Amino acid sequence: MELYGPQRTRYALVGTGGRAVFFYQAIVKDFRETSELAAFCDVNQTRMNVANKRLAAEGVGPLPTYKAEAFDQMIQEVKPDVVIVTSVDRTHHTYIIRAMELGCDVITEKPMTVDAEKCQEILDAVKRTGKNLRVAFNYRYSPHNTKIRELIMEGTIGDVHSVHFEWLLNTQHGADYFRRWHRDKRNSGGLLVHKSTHHFDLVNFWLGSKPKTVFAMGDLLFYGRENAERRGVTEFYSRAYGSEAAKNDPFALHMEEHEGLKEMYLDAEHEDGYMRDQSVFGDGISIEDTMGVMVRYENRAVLTYSLYAYSPWEGFRVCFNGSKGRIEMNVVEASYVNSGGEQALEGAVIGKKIIVHPMFASPYEAAVEEGKGGHGGGDPVLLNDLFGTPEPDRFKRAASHEDGAMSILTGIAGNRSMATGLPVAIADLVKF
Numbered sequence: 001m002e003l004y005g006p007q008r009t010r011y012a013l014v015g016t017g018g019r020a021v022f023f024y025q026a027i028v029k030d031f032r033e034t035s036e037l038a039a040f041c042d043v044n045q046t047r048m049n050v051a052n053k054r055l056a057a058e059g060v061g062p063l064p065t066y067k068a069e070a071f072d073q074m075i076q077e078v079k080p081d082v083v084i085v086t087s088v089d090r091t092h093h094t095y096i097i098r099a100m101e102l103g104c105d106v107i108t109e110k111p112m113t114v115d116a117e118k119c120q121e122i123l124d125a126v127k128r129t130g131k132n133l134r135v136a137f138n139y140r141y142s143p144h145n146t147k148i149r150e151l152i153m154e155g156t157i158g159d160v161h162s163v164h165f166e167w168l169l170n171t172q173h174g175a176d177y178f179r180r181w182h183r184d185k186r187n188s189g190g191l192l193v194h195k196s197t198h199h200f201d202l203v204n205f206w207l208g209s210k211p212k213t214v215f216a217m218g219d220l221l222f223y224g225r226e227n228a229e230r231r232g233v234t235e236f237y238s239r240a241y242g243s244e245a246a247k248n249d250p251f252a253l254h255m256e257e258h259e260g261l262k263e264m265y266l267d268a269e270h271e272d273g274y275m276r277d278q279s280v281f282g283d284g285i286s287i288e289d290t291m292g293v294m295v296r297y298e299n300r301a302v303l304t305y306s307l308y309a310y311s312p313w314e315g316f317r318v319c320f321n322g323s324k325g326r327i328e329m330n331v332v333e334a335s336y337v338n339s340g341g342e343q344a345l346e347g348a349v350i351g352k353k354i355i356v357h358p359m360f361a362s363p364y365e366a367a368v369e370e371g372k373g374g375h376g377g378g379d380p381v382l383l384n385d386l387f388g389t390p391e392p393d394r395f396k397r398a399a400s401h402e403d404g405a406m407s408i409l410t411g412i413a414g415n416r417s418m419a420t421g422l423p424v425a426i427a428d429l430v431k432f
Helices: 018-030 045-056 068-078 089-101 116-129 143-153 196-207 225-230 259-264 266-272 374-387 401-420
Strands: 009-014 035-042 065-067 082-085 105-109 133-136 160-170 211-219 290-297 302-311 315-322 325-333 349-358
Touching (some): 009 018, 018 035, 018 045, 045 259, 065 068, 089 105, 089 116, 133 374, 196 401, 211 401, 259 266
Parallel strands (some): 009 035, 035 065
Antiparallel strands (some): 211 290, 315 325
């Protein structure tokens, strides 16, 4: 098996579910010269065994595995330089803070955390420990999203005064958030925090500004049992596996038909009881599927944003109105199910177009380089930035803990606004 040298950065990974695969396979396949995996940590031994099985196929491992309660022991024994956090969102802050207290830097999957209190704890821990925290925002690195940043930086449309941003999740990918742990707002913060953190981060990145005031409305209007009953549905089930009713439901996920899902989740249920294939029309869903948000930024720009999770197609449309013109971008993305054997399709771009409308000249299409890999070519660039030898980046795409905080605070403020019916000031949520 592979032996690693001391010059490589050592990584321990906590949370070995679907998102973890993105990180650990990249390290062993593409970054062996600069990086090494030291250990896995999870609440579920079966999933850690699956991770080791996948590493074995690459000639690596097996790595030592630690249950979640032995996190401190793992740090003490394997002495990682960096901890990668890809656990359930509500637990991110626990591992981030403890890793930094034990002397490690951290890379966390988005969102950094799910509410203002946990966000404050993380910010305080960064200040207290002096450790480095990175948030893995891969959408910044997608060539078309970077191009928007470039156009705005170069003053193509002058000062940006307003942004209209519409994101569509379809009935495969969008529905998936309502099958798994994300459906409980306590776990994920809802889609305004879990999914929209990507989108709010992009706006912060594009504008080079920070959110100031947020107002939001949202509801559960399509998924959930009550909505299905209203549409005349009469057959219900709690989960797809073993259900006759699920066989006729196009929204059902049949894990036994996908080897990756089967070995990572179905075969692991006996340990923690987590069911990956819950009915999207069942009870117990506490997140919204239809949301609208308005945001005022520190540079006085205004964002109007919408997200809904039952669209016939997947992708987004965003328009920027400036003092010298307008930019329009339309992107169609491939649909996928996390861990369903389609990792290369995650965020893959089927079609994209950026049109610039100067104030007093003919519109033109902006050229965008073709990227390879997930998220429109952004994934390989992000991974090199994290684990390889990154080049100087005039766009400053690497996201710090403050970037991570500013993205989730828009969603956290949106949640509070939906609950109260009032606008929310970002300054009232946390102190930097």
